[in-house]
Amino acid sequence: MSVVKKLSIRGIRSFGPDTDQIIEFYMPLTMIVGSNGCGKTTIIECLRYATTGILPPNSRNGQTFVHDPKMSNTTEVKAQIKLRLQRGVDMPIVVVRSLQLTQKKTTMQFKALDGVLKYGNNDGGNTSSTGVKCTDLDKQLPTLMRVSRAILESVIFCHQEESSWPLQEGAVLKKKFDDIFESARYTKALDVIKATRVELANKVKDYKGELAALTAHSEAADALQV
Numbered sequence: 001m002s003v004v005k006k007l008s009i010r011g012i013r014s015f016g017p018d019t020d021q022i023i024e025f026y027m028p029l030t031m032i033v034g035s036n037g038c039g040k041t042t043i044i045e046c047l048r049y050a051t052t053g054i055l056p057p058n059s060r061n062g063q064t065f066v067h068d069p070k071m072s073n074t075t076e077v078k079a080q081i082k083l084r085l086q087r088g089v090d091m092p093i094v095v096v097r098s099l100q101l102t103q104k105k106t107t108m109q110f111k112a113l114d115g116v117l118k119y120g121n122n123d124g125g126n127t128s129s130t131g132v133k134c135t136d137l138d139k140q141l142p143t144l145m146r147v148s149r150a151i152l153e154s155v156i157f158c159h160q161e162e163s164s165w166p167l168q169e170g171a172v173l174k175k176k177f178d179d180i181f182e183s184a185r186y187t188k189a190l191d192v193i194k195a196t197r198v199e200l201a202n203k204v205k206d207y208k209g210e211l212a213a214l215t216a217h218s219e220a221a222d223a224l225q226v
């Protein structure tokens, strides 16, 4: 099981780009309470983005996820989300994701920069990697947390705008459940098991043939010696 310990947000939505805002999470429950627009949803969005790399819906590919540069009278905002998790008794996982929003002449340019990943190993050692590609972080985090990306996306850190997916039409619902239960992986694993069984059965057949031939040779050799 993985536990969320600490989240630091800088330059996301209404969280300004000049200071890190730190949220600590406590066992067994942390309640986030605040007035409308104070940033509760942003906290969930940051947790989801940090663990899966999935941007919030309707965020114009990240452009409205990062703090608006105009609000800080600047042309560029560098944002950072830093998340500390705890896996097992004493195995920390730290992920740092950096984002950048630049005001060009007529457009805004959003960039997700390479991140940082640190985690403790079973043998007591530590792995620390900087400049990790976002796509690699997206794959590694769910594996390290031992939670599938689909469950992080649609269940644990489900965005409020997407939370009615259980009421959607059959095909959409089936796709969601297939993703959550990783049915594609299960079907693939079954195919691999079936193919391996056939391959091993053929090998057994060959070995049996070889054994029969060797036994016959051995009996012939014994007969010659007598």
Ligand SMILES: Nc1ncnc2c1ncn2[C@@H]1O[C@H](COP(=O)(O)OP(=O)(O)OP(=O)(O)O)[C@@H](O)[C@H]1O
Residues within 6 Å of the ligand: 012, 013, 014, 015, 034, 035, 036, 037, 038, 039, 040, 041, 042, 043, 063, 064, 065, 066, 067, 068, 071
């Ligand atoms: N790109 C942005 N730059 C700066 N501020 C932003 C940006 N996008 C959203 N905001 C502001 O961030 C806040 C978003 O807050 P959020 O939706 O997280 O609040 P909330 O506490 O969940 O509110 P509610 O209780 O209404 O759901 C709003 O005040 C919004 O105006």
